[in-house]
Amino acid sequence: MNQSLPAFIELWQTTLNWQPNPEQLQTFQVLYDQILEGNTQLNLTRITEASDFWEKHLWDSLSGVSQINLDSLQNSCKVIDIGTGAGFPGIPIAISYPDWQVTLLDSTRKKLVFVQQILDKLLLKNAKILVGRAEAIAREKQYRSNYDLATIRAVSNASVCAEYALPFLKVGGTAILYRGQWSDEEDYNLKSALSLLGGEITLVKSFQTPLTQGIRHCVYVQKILKTPEEYPRAIGTPTQQPLG
Ligand code: SAM
Structure with missing residues (x-):
């Protein structure tokens, strides 16, 4: 039987300064139902309990974007979520920002076939799937230097994530690297990688998750040069020989 997703209206407001409307709440519920259903066939996520799903998939996905200065982004902001898996953080972002155009990239076709079924169920018109490896897709003219925002969560170490993300961004665009802990060593390696890729760190933001008080970090990287x-x-080279 489907579980009901907690609405946590006050927590949205107090922790993210944003409140979903009733339609968005319903869409989050359908997303949750679909993920639970998909999980019976594909091994999509270990996070299945309702409040866990809310905190670790919905809240976590949106916390990263909540720090972005929205005035600096166009209404028609183009977003790419690299290594989206079952659609995180990309699908919650598409639900929350209906004017943005969100591309959900992953190298595993069967996950994206499932994600497309979810998008159809959610009637989510501002998100689309893209199958392929980031290293190959970022070399295609239509995708390179084409996005205002890139998100990447739980894909690889930070320098690898930067190498995947920066080529997709327009100069001036932002990459959000969703991390767990953040160390001086990672910071040092990422800065070295960014000096080659044309980016700089603008903010490392520490978050405390609102239900279980876990520590998360988002690293905001601006593309300053081509x-x-x-x-x-x-x-394969970025993961075998990470920059930095
Ligand atoms: N971002 C999702 C999340 O946070 O729940 C999924 C994370 S999952 C652990 C990592 C995903 O990255 C997998 O679905 C994998 O197929 C994808 N991936 C890894 N390397 C990739 C690459 N080079 N290009 C595209 N996708 C990649």
Whole structure:
């Protein structure tokens, strides 16, 4: 039987300064139902309990975006969620920002076939899937330097995530690297990688999750220069020989 997702209206407001409307709340519920159903066939997520799903998938996805200065983004902001898996953080972002255009990229076709079914069920017209490896897709003219915002959660270490994300951004665009803990060593390595990729860290924000008080970080990277054509390197190289 489907579980009911807690609305947590006050927590949305106090922790993210944003409140979903009734239609968005209903869409989050349908998303949850679909993920639970999909989980019976595909191993999508271990986070299935209702309040866990709210905190670790919905709240976590949206906390990263809540720090962005929305005035700096166009209404028609183009977003790419790299390594979206079952659609996180990309689907919650598309639900919450209906004027944004969200591309959900992943290399695993069967996950994205499932994500497309979810998008159809949610009647979510501002999100679309894209199958492929970030290293290959970022070299295609129609996708390179094409996005205002890139999000990437639980895909690889921060330098690898930066190598995947920066080539997709327009100069001036922002990448949000969703991280758990954040160390001086990661910071140092990321800065070295960014000096090659044309980016700089503008903010490292620590979040405390509202129900279980877990610590999360989002690293905000602005693209300040065009990324050299040699990046991203060939498929597999970023993870085998991370920059930095
Ligand atoms: N972002 C989701 C989340 O936070 O729930 C999914 C995280 S899952 C652990 C990592 C995903 O990244 C997988 O679905 C995998 O297929 C995808 N991935 C890993 N490397 C990739 C690459 N180079 N290009 C595209 N997708 C990639």
